[in-house]
Amino acid sequence: HKREIESLHQRHKYQFHRWYISLMTGYNLCFYGYGSKKRLLEEFFEIHFKDQPLLVINGFEPNLKFKDALKIVLDGIVKPKLGSRRGTFEKHADLIRRYFLNPNRRTERLYIMIHNLDGPCLRNTQILDTLGLLASTHNIFVVASVDNVNAPLLFDRDRDAKFKFIWNDATTFRPYEEESIYEDLKVKKRRIGLTMSVVISILSSWIVNRRMMFKTLAAYQISRYQCGANKPEDAGMEHGLLYNKLREEFWVDGDSKFRMFLNDFHNHDVIKTRTSEFGCNIYYIPLEADVLKKVLNNKNLFE
Secondary structure (H helix, E strand, C coil), X not given: CHHHHHHHHHHHHCCHHHHHHHHHCCCEEEEECXXXXXXXXXXXXXXXXXXCCEEEEECCCCCCCHHHHHHHHHHHHHCCCHHHHCCCHHHHHHHHHHHHHCCCCCCCCEEEEEEXXXXXXXXXXXXXXXXXXXXXXXXXXXXXXXCCCCHHHHCCHHHHHHHCEEEEECCCCCCCHHHHHHHHHHHHHHHHXXXXXXXXXXXXXXXXXXXXXXXXXXXXXXXXXXXXXXCHHHCCEEHXXXXXXXXXXXXXXXXXXXXXXXXXXXXXXXXXXXXXXXXXXEEECCCCHHHHHHHHCCCCCCC
């Protein structure tokens, strides 16, 4: 079995030059297929781009902070004025984009290697659109891997045009050794239930709109506790009420964005749904009032 896996790995290596040509002619690369592709992509970069600036993003890490990844490029290459280092990751990405469009830049190219582009911390609208902005920038090259069979659904027509991916089957049958470490941690996390530290970690990796969705629901839930609700599921917020509240305060601009945010929260078990006796969806955070208050008092999340 090991011999067959190694033989398959060598066959993929024969494609390295073709992949290199694809990048040099203006395309980006995305690899799919069963098995960890981490070693394969690392060898590809080691052979063809050994001394080039490389940003590695491990999408399989549950606590990945996309903004921190971009700050590595800001601090190491772009080096903007101090005031420019503040702001959202969208602003950071725009600084990086403008740097690599500047003909007088010192660093010629940037390579971005993304393991598991379909990972839980990367598959939301803002991050994917920001990565698409970078991928569409001249002199920035993206090489990514995906593992979920539904990963292509993340790319609508506009996003697909920005990423300019050439899709390659890179089935390796290698075990997901490093990736599975984080899966084990997620299983343990589910066993002990949702905790304040887990919520803070998740929220800290998201943009303000998502945080405000959490804050809106949490504040409502706290008020329901104060009115006598005893359990999180009894203190939840009805779909229409939550949606309208977020629209009034401009945290979402439509139903599709609302559902996308909600899906991200569901994927991380931060928000759960139950159906009322009238058939309405009720959303709630499975935490008690005192824990919710502590999260909302976190100044790093809610200034």
